Every structure is written in structure tokens, then in C-alpha cells.
Amino acid sequence: MSQQVTRGAVDKSIDGTVKYLDDRLSTSGFIKRNIKKVFPDHWSFMLGEIALYSFIILLLSGVYLTFFYKPSLVEIVYDGSYLPLKGIKMSEAYASTLEISFDVRGGLLMRQVHHWGALLFVAAITVHLLRVFFTGAFRKPRELNWVIGVGLLVLAILEGFAGYSLPDDLLSGTGLRIASGIALAIPVVGTYVSFLVFGGEFPGLDFIPRLYTIHVLLVPGIMLALITAHLMMVWYQKHTQYPGPGRTNENVVGYPLMPVYMAKAGGFFFIVFGFLVLVSGLVTINPIWKYGPYMPDQVTAGSQPDWYIGWLDGGTRIMPNWEITVPGMFTLSPNILIPAVVVPGIMFTLLALYPWIEQWITGDKRIHHILERPRNNPNRTALGVMSLVFYGFLWISGGNDIIAQMLNLSINDMTRVIRVLIFITPPIAFVITKRICLSLQHKDRERLLHGDPTGRLLRLPNGEFIEVHEPLSDEVKAILLARTELPMLTPPAEVDANGVKTPNLWVKKLQHRLNRWWYVDQVPMPTAAELTAAKAHTLHELEDAQERGIEIAKDLPSPTKSH
Amino acid sequence: MSNSNHDDIQNEVVPATQSETQVNLPKSELPVHVLRRADVDPIAAARAERQVAIMFLLSAVFTVLAVVSFFAIPVDLYIRVPGPGVTSASNFALGITLGLAIFLIGTGAIHWARKLMPDDEVVQSRHGYSSSREIRESVMQEIRIGGEESGFTSRKIVRRSLLTAIAVLPLPAVILALDFGPLPQNELRETLWKKGVRLVTDPTGRYLRPEDFSVGSLVSAHPENLKEWEEENHNLNARAKTSILVVRMTPEQLRTSQGEGWDYQGIIAYSKICTHVGCPIALYEHRTHHLLCPCHQSTFDLADSGNVVFGPAARRLPQLPLGVDEEGYLVALSDFQEPVGPSFWERG
Numbered sequence: 001m002s003q004q005v006t007r008g009a010v011d012k013s014i015d016g017t018v019k020y021l022d023d024r025l026s027t028s029g030f031i032k033r034n035i036k037k038v039f040p041d042h043w044s045f046m047l048g049e050i051a052l053y054s055f056i057i058l059l060l061s062g063v064y065l066t067f068f069y070k071p072s073l074v075e076i077v078y079d080g081s082y083l084p085l086k087g088i089k090m091s092e093a094y095a096s097t098l099e100i101s102f103d104v105r106g107g108l109l110m111r112q113v114h115h116w117g118a119l120l121f122v123a124a125i126t127v128h129l130l131r132v133f134f135t136g137a138f139r140k141p142r143e144l145n146w147v148i149g150v151g152l153l154v155l156a157i158l159e160g161f162a163g164y165s166l167p168d169d170l171l172s173g174t175g176l177r178i179a180s181g182i183a184l185a186i187p188v189v190g191t192y193v194s195f196l197v198f199g200g201e202f203p204g205l206d207f208i209p210r211l212y213t214i215h216v217l218l219v220p221g222i223m224l225a226l227i228t229a230h231l232m233m234v235w236y237q238k239h240t241q242y243p244g245p246g247r248t249n250e251n252v253v254g255y256p257l258m259p260v261y262m263a264k265a266g267g268f269f270f271i272v273f274g275f276l277v278l279v280s281g282l283v284t285i286n287p288i289w290k291y292g293p294y295m296p297d298q299v300t301a302g303s304q305p306d307w308y309i310g311w312l313d314g315g316t317r318i319m320p321n322w323e324i325t326v327p328g329m330f331t332l333s334p335n336i337l338i339p340a341v342v343v344p345g346i347m348f349t350l351l352a353l354y355p356w357i358e359q360w361i362t363g364d365k366r367i368h369h370i371l372e373r374p375r376n377n378p379n380r381t382a383l384g385v386m387s388l389v390f391y392g393f394l395w396i397s398g399g400n401d402i403i404a405q406m407l408n409l410s411i412n413d414m415t416r417v418i419r420v421l422i423f424i425t426p427p428i429a430f431v432i433t434k435r436i437c438l439s440l441q442h443k444d445r446e447r448l449l450h451g452d453p454t455g456r457l458l459r460l461p462n463g464e465f466i467e468v469h470e471p472l473s474d475e476v477k478a479i480l481l482a483r484t485e486l487p488m489l490t491p492p493a494e495v496d497a498n499g500v501k502t503p504n505l506w507v508k509k510l511q512h513r514l515n516r517w518w519y520v521d522q523v524p525m526p527t528a529a530e531l532t533a534a535k536a537h538t539l540h541e542l543e544d545a546q547e548r549g550i551e552i553a554k555d556l557p558s559p560t561k562s563h
Numbered sequence: 564m565s566n567s568n569h570d571d572i573q574n575e576v577v578p579a580t581q582s583e584t585q586v587n588l589p590k591s592e593l594p595v596h597v598l599r600r601a602d603v604d605p606i607a608a609a610r611a612e613r614q615v616a617i618m619f620l621l622s623a624v625f626t627v628l629a630v631v632s633f634f635a636i637p638v639d640l641y642i643r644v645p646g647p648g649v650t651s652a653s654n655f656a657l658g659i660t661l662g663l664a665i666f667l668i669g670t671g672a673i674h675w676a677r678k679l680m681p682d683d684e685v686v687q688s689r690h691g692y693s694s695s696r697e698i699r700e701s702v703m704q705e706i707r708i709g710g711e712e713s714g715f716t717s718r719k720i721v722r723r724s725l726l727t728a729i730a731v732l733p734l735p736a737v738i739l740a741l742d743f744g745p746l747p748q749n750e751l752r753e754t755l756w757k758k759g760v761r762l763v764t765d766p767t768g769r770y771l772r773p774e775d776f777s778v779g780s781l782v783s784a785h786p787e788n789l790k791e792w793e794e795e796n797h798n799l800n801a802r803a804k805t806s807i808l809v810v811r812m813t814p815e816q817l818r819t820s821q822g823e824g825w826d827y828q829g830i831i832a833y834s835k836i837c838t839h840v841g842c843p844i845a846l847y848e849h850r851t852h853h854l855l856c857p858c859h860q861s862t863f864d865l866a867d868s869g870n871v872v873f874g875p876a877a878r879r880l881p882q883l884p885l886g887v888d889e890e891g892y893l894v895a896l897s898d899f900q901e902p903v904g905p906s907f908w909e910r911g
Binding site for chain 1: 592593594633638639646647650651653654655656657658659661662663664665666667668669670671672673675676677680681682684685686687688689691692740741743744745746747750751765783785797798799800802803804806835836839840841842843844845846857858859860861862871873874875876877878904905906907908909910911
């Protein structure tokens with residue numbers, strides 16, 4: 001009885017709200033279309049969610065930090081509660097960060113949530129990007145969202161570096177000194193760039209207030225806009241799904257937004273948030289009080305940037321010391337420009353353009369909503385692994401001093417070896433990955449044609465031994481058959497029907513050649529005839545087994561019945 | 564699956580030439596929905612309900628504990644915790660309680676969704692993105708007509724003048740940026756060192772005498788006028804350039820110098836700022852006289868004119884010519900003879 005009364009009250013308030021909003025904003029149409037929107041379920045789809053939730057947590061914890069942090073390089077004498085630094089001259093920025101860490105209840109926790117959150121944010125973006133890359137989720141119609149994602153990655157790295165620099169501790173100041181050195185290396189205008197960015201000579205008094213505006217307003221503002229666009233595109237285009245039974249390019253299979261996805265996604269936000277708070281309570285990150293205030297004539301051994309800057313720092317470390325000087329005229333510093341500007345520039349450009357590069361080679365203009373298993377696109381997968389190996393060497397070089405010390409190696413030898421390995425190993429990784437993918441394709445073909453081996457041997461009347469294979473389940477079959485094969489491009493004609501020479505013939509020839517290379521080793525999918533024949537063969541085997549009273553598998557339908 | 568399996572495989576495999584969006588997916592159906600225990604067993608459902616409720620209630624308990632620890636634990640109390648070691652008690656308690664309070668809401672909600680909310684998979688069809696041909700063509704048409712109506716295509720002079728105006732408009736933005744800082748003058752080539760400026764230790768500000776140096780000892784030093792300059796200018800710009808390392812070697816050890824008579828009885832001074840990207844160089848190895856930059860491992864040989872022996876730095880460290888004044892204190896004989904720190908375009 002009482003339950004009914006409450007239900008009536010809830011209903012009334014729901015009806016009232018829906019009516020109120022609809023009368024003013026005609027929201028019901030939109031809600032009706034979306035409230036039962038289906039999202040496919042897979043653990044790898046949560047990577048982007050982690051990135052999104054980290055961003056929200058960063059906004060929350062970041063706003064809190066701004067209430068205490070002073071973006072100022074004015075020099076003061078520290079008089080806070082951290083005794084080892086008492087009486088030391090430092091900037092207000094550093095002193096206020098110490099205050100947050102030692103004098104504000106919950107301040108250290110929020111600072112650590114912010115720092116751990118930033119590390120998780122970039123990590124989640126990176127792994128999410130890899131998932132999207134290796135499953136081909138960036139293919140038409142999602143190329144534009146891929147570019148937004150790459151933009152967000154670049155901004156996240158910049159934002160992280162800016163935030164890392166704000167406490168004005170010895171470690172972050174060293175990072176900025178390196179940034180100013182890189183700015184100075186820019187040809188022709190480098191000195192001007194450095195002077196304008198830092199408001200004069202390094203370090204000056206301007207960079208902290210400037211970085212602060214960039215860190216709390218400019219970059220997060222752009223990121224917020226891009227994330228909104230990113231999500232709206234996912235929403236409108238509907239999420240991709242992995243191949244499986246009942247899943248086609250024309251449907252989306254999963255759970256409805258209301259109530260399941262709301263509960264799961266909402267709950268997952270709390271899990272990410274709770275996890276970050278727990279880690280921040282237990283594990284110290286960036287203990288700026290141990291580094292001391294920034295002094296341009298001091299440094300700590302084993303200076304390390306945050307993980308996502310490591311690859312840039314690593315490239316700068318292993319680069320040979322090439323410099324070109326024309327006395328009395330100019331100095332050009334490829335030793336700095338190549339690892340800090342040229343290589344990252346090329347890497348991010350290739351990354352952003354990848355969907356179009358692949359599309360140009362494959363000629364694939366189809367719409368894709370079913371994700372590709374990495375093995376089914378061996379060249380893409382191999383290119384991805386090859387790039388990761390290259391990135392990996394840059395990244396470990398960012399910690400080469402620490403690695404050399406731990407492994408008791410000579411840092412000079414280690415640097416020399418990596419200089420060679422970073423060029424030799426990526427192509428090897430490419431070949432190995434491609435071969436593995438093709439082998440897996442062979443295996444898939446075998447499974448489709450012959451089913452899975454059961455390990456049971458059968459002796460035929462003629463004395464021959466065979467191993468009995470059991471047919472694949474519908475689910476496995478659906479996954480294995482979900483591979484799409486595209487015809488190769490036809491070679492470009494030298495002249496058209498009217499005898500006019502084809503414009504840009506060499507470009508088209510290159511495209512054709514790359515297209516051939518892309519597809520030439522692809523293991524062909526079984527044809528319909530092959531599948532039917534194989535099926536008949538398997539059934540025959542099963543019948544044979546049945547006749548001899550051998551049970552192949554319990555849950556299999558009797559082969560005679562299915563005839 | 565209504566049809567027998569092997570019949571529809573034939574239909575499933577689409578020939579290699581495919582229509583635009585077609586994929587050779589089997590027309591298989593969703594796997595049969597398996598009921599969960601909580602769907603059929605009211606006791607299991609009640610248990611799941613209880614578990615969810617316990618998580619939510621525990622979360623509330625931890626929230627209360629978080630509030631209590633905020634007030635009860637002084638911010639300057641440090642405790643030893645197995646694992647993290649000595650740590651701020653307040654941070655530790657707040658992290659655990661608040662973390663669990665938040666985390667448990669998440670696990671509760673997900674447990675609820677997984678055990679008690681409907682778990683049958685739903686199929687929705689996708690929509691195409693392309694608008695109809697008519698709509699597309701009418702949009703192209705509208706844009707063309709709009710362009711014509713505006714005269715943007717036909718009125719060349721209007722169009723070109725507008726493009727010109729827009730092309731030059733960014734100029735003020737560039738000009739405004741010119742006042743982001745003073746433009747470079749001679750700052751990258753000059754430091755506070757000059758003839759007769761004494762060397763002082765940092766931060767004690769003690770003058771240095773040759774007798775202070777035994778062979779092999781290394782001291783970080785500054786010009787005596789730095790303190791005064793910093794009190795006047797309130798920034799660290801001069802410090803970022805003037806810092807030097809002073810070391811004493813025996814005449815046999817000291818193979819070359821950058822200038823004749825730039826050492827004083829084996830005492831030499833080099834800029835502490837790396838010529839790569841400007842980190843202070845701090846790691847000195849007495850046996851080899853090598854100086855290693857901790858940032859990118861550029862290595863310089865102080866016994867051999869500060870030349871680069873390893874790493875990404877391309878230039879030797881600038882040497883400061885040393886002597887003593889009439890009172891016997893170490894002084895600079897001049898400023899550095901080449902710019903200290905990272906290379907820059909105009910350096911030449």
C-alpha cells in the first residue's frame with residue numbers, strides 16, 4: 001500500500017519534469033530517440049571512458065588547486081611548516097605548492113589526484129588510440145573523429161607539461177630550461193621565440209603566470225570543445241562493434257543507455273575516481289619538496305620528466321651531436337631540432353593522416369562499423385607494432401641513465417647500441433608481426449574448413465587413422481567469417497580511351513604497387529564451395545564416429561539429425 | 564537458428580566484389596540469452612540486492628570517516644605505514660576513506676547493473692549518414708546561388724580586396740606578440756664576469772683563494788657582483804649564465820686550455836651551463852676529468868679544453884680565464900670569450 005503511494009509520487013514527478021521541459025524545449029523527441037540507445041559492450045571500449053573520466057577528475061581537482069596556488073615568480077622567503085626549506089628563498093609559486101602539500105587539509109591528496117590523474121589521462125588516451133588503430137575503428141566514417149583524437153593527444157601532452165612546470169620546483173624548472181634551449185634552436189627566429197615566450201632571457205619572471213593561463217584556461221578550453229565534438233560524433237555515428245553472432249554492419253548490438261549503460265558508465269566514473277583517490281592516498285607522486293626550489297645553476301642527478309615526455313627527452317639524449325656553423329653567419333642545431341621538433345612533427349602528422357594513407361592504398365571507401373581483428377589487416381598491425389618499437393626505444397632512452405645504472409651498463413655503450421637498434425629493429429618487428437598475422441589467418445582458414453581438432457583418433461575401415469574435428473560454434477564462425485576481402489586495384493591505364501595520357505601516372509602507379517603489396521600475401525577466405533565441401537567432410541567424419549559409438553562432444557547436435 | 568547451419572554458409576560468403584557497405588558477415592542470430600541466477604532464483608536476487616546495498620552503505624560510512632579524519636587528524640602528523648613508509652597521516656586517511664567512499668558507489672552501481680538490471684542484448688539498426696541526392700544537390704545549389712547572389716565570385720574587386728584585408732589582418736597579432744618580451748640584444752653573449760671580478764662560493768658568498776683548492780677538488784662558484792645584481796633585478800637571469808665550476812689539476816693532468824694562461828697554477832674555470840640545451844652540469848668524475856650533464860648525458864673533458872667527448876652537445880664548454888688580484892683572491896681576467904649555454908641561430 002505504502003509502496004504504491006510512493007510509486008505514484010515518483011511517477012508524478014517524472015511526468016511533471018518531462019512535461020515541464022517538453023513544453024519549453026520540446027525535449028521529449030530527443031530523449032525518446034536516445035534514451036534506449038544501444039552501446040556495444042567490450043572491455044576495450046572502456047579505455048576512452050577512462051580518459052574522459054580522468055579529464056573530469058582533472059577539472060575538479062584542478063579548480064580546487066587554483067584556489068591555493070599562486071602563479072607568481074616573485075621571490076619570497078619560505079616560512080611554512082616544511083622545516084627543511086624554512087628560510088630558503090623561493091618563488092611564490094613554489095611556496096604555495098608547498099602550502100598545498102603541507103598546510104592545507106586534503107591539499108596534498110588533491111595535488112596527487114591531479115598528478116596521478118594527468119598520468120592516467122595521457123596513458124588512457126594512448127591505449128585508447130592503440131585500440132582504435134589496431135581494430136581499424138578509424139576507417140570511414142570515423143576518420144574525422146580520429147583526427148580530433150590525435151589533436152586531443154597532442155594537447156594532453158602539452159597540458160601535462162605545462163602543469164608539471166607550474167610548481168617551479170627544481171625538476172620542472174630544468175624541464176623549462178630544456179624547452180627554452182629547444183626554442184633557441186629554431187632556425188632564424190629561435191632567439192626571438194625564446195625571448196617572447198619567456199618575456200626576455202630565461203628564466204625571467206613571466207613564464208609561470210603565462211603557463212598558468214595556458215594550463216587552466218586556453219588548453220583545457222580547447223580540449224573541452226574537442227572532447228564534446230569527439231563524443232557527439234561517437235553518439236551520432238553509433239559505436240563500432242566487434243564481430244560476433246548477430247552483429248552486422250547495419251546493426252548495433254549491446255545494452256540500452258537507460259538503465260544499463262547509465263549505471264555501468266556512471267559506476268565506472270566512480271571506480272576511476274575512487275581508484276585515483278586511493279592511489280593518491282597511498283603512493284607519493286612528484287614530491288616537489290624533495291627537489292627544492294628552481295635555481296638555474298642547480299640540478300638533480302637522474303632528472304626524469306613525466307612518462308609521456310620521456311620519448312621526446314629520449315630522442316634528444318640519443319641524437320648524435322650534429323651542429324652546422326657558418327662562422328659569423330648562423331648556427332643550425334640538428335642535434336636538437338631533429339629529435340625535439342622534426343621527428344615528433346613527422347610522427348604526429350603521419351598519425352593524423354593515417355586513415356587517408358591507408359584508404360589511398362587499399363582503395364577502401366566502404367563504411368565500416370564492424371571492427372577488424374588485427375590479424376586480418378597484417379600490414380596495418382605490423383606498421384603499428386613497428387611504430388611502437390620505434391617509440392619504445394625513444395621512451396626507454398628517456399631513462400637511459402637510470403637503466404644503465406640499474407643494469408650496471410656503460411651509458412655510452414647503451415646510447416650507441418640504441419642508436420643502431422632504433423633503426424634496425426622496427427623493420428624486423430614489422431616482418432615478424434606480419435608473419436604472425438598471416439599465420440593466424442591460415443589458422444582461421446583451417447578452422448573454418450576443418451573445425452577444431454578434438455584430439456580423438458579414429459581408425460577407418462581401410463586402416464587409415466584420422467583425427468576427428470568438431471565443427472565450430474556459431475559464435476566462433478561468425479567471428480572468423482567477419483573478414484572482408486577487397487579486390488585489388490586494377491593497374492592504371494597509361495592512356496585513356498581517347499589516347500590522352502593519364503595525368504599523374506606515377507602517383508597512380510605507386511598507389512597500384514602499394515595496393516598489390518598490401519594484399520598480395522593475404523590468405524584467401526574459404527569460398528562458399530570450399531566451405532560446403534568441408535562441412536560435408538566433417539559431417540561424414542562425425543557420422544563415422546557415431547556409427548562406431550564414439551561420442552565426439554556432448555553438446556553437439558547429432559549429425560544425422562541435422563541432415 | 565532456424566535454418567540448418569550448413570545451408571546458410573553458402574549464402575553468407577559474399578563474392579569478393581562487394582557493394583559499398585556490405586560485409587560478408589554470417590546472418591547468424593544473437594546467442595541464446597542465458598538467464599542469470601538472480602533472474603530465476605528470488606534468493607539469489609535478494610542476495611545481489613543486499614550486496615549492492617551493503618556497498619552503498621559502506622560508501623556512506625567511509626564518507627563519514629573521511630569527514631572525521633579531516634577534522635580529527637592534524638595536517639602535520641606523520642605516521643609510518645607498511646608499504647608507503649613515512650607518510651602524512653591526514654593524506655593517508657583521507658585517501659583511503661574518500662577513495663573507498665567513491666569507489667564503492669562505482670562497484671555498487673556496476674554490480675547492480677550486472678546482476679539485477681535486464682541483461683538481454685538489444686539490437687538496433689544503424690542509419691546511413693548520406694543525405695538523399697536531392698538534399699545534397701539542393702545544398703550545393705544553395706551555396707552556389709548564395710555565392711552568386713553575394714557577388715563573391717563575380718565581383719572580383721570586392722573579393723580580392725576582402726582577401727587582401729583578411730590576409731594582412733594577422734599582422735597586428737604578430738606585432739602585439741613583439742611586446743611579449745624585450746627583443747634579444749646582446750644578452751646571450753654577455754655575463755656579469757669581467758676583468759677583476761672575484762669568484763665567490765654559492766650560497767655562502769665567500770671569496771676564493773688558490774689555497775682553497777687541492778688537486779681534484781671541485782667548487783661551484785659565481786661572480787661577486789651577482790648578489791648585488793639579484794637584489795636589484797629580482798630575477799635569476801644572470802645566475803642562469805654566470806655559474807661556473809672551478810677545479811684544480813696538476814700541470815700534467817691539464818692537457819689543453821682554451822687560451823694561453825687562462826688557468827691559475829692548474830686552477831681552471833668552466834661554464835656550468837651545458838651547451839646542448841642549458842642544464843647545469845653537475846656530475847664530475849675526478850679520475851677522467853669528465854663532466855657529465857644529468858639531463859642528456861653530454862660529456863665534456865675539462866682536462867682537454869672542455870671539449871665534448873660524448874652525447875648530443877656539439878660545442879665545448881666556454882672557459883673563464885682566471886687569475887688572482889693583488890689581495891690574492893681568484894678573479895676573472897675577462898668575460899667568457901664565447902656565449903655560454905645552448906646554441907642559437909645568430910651565434911654563428
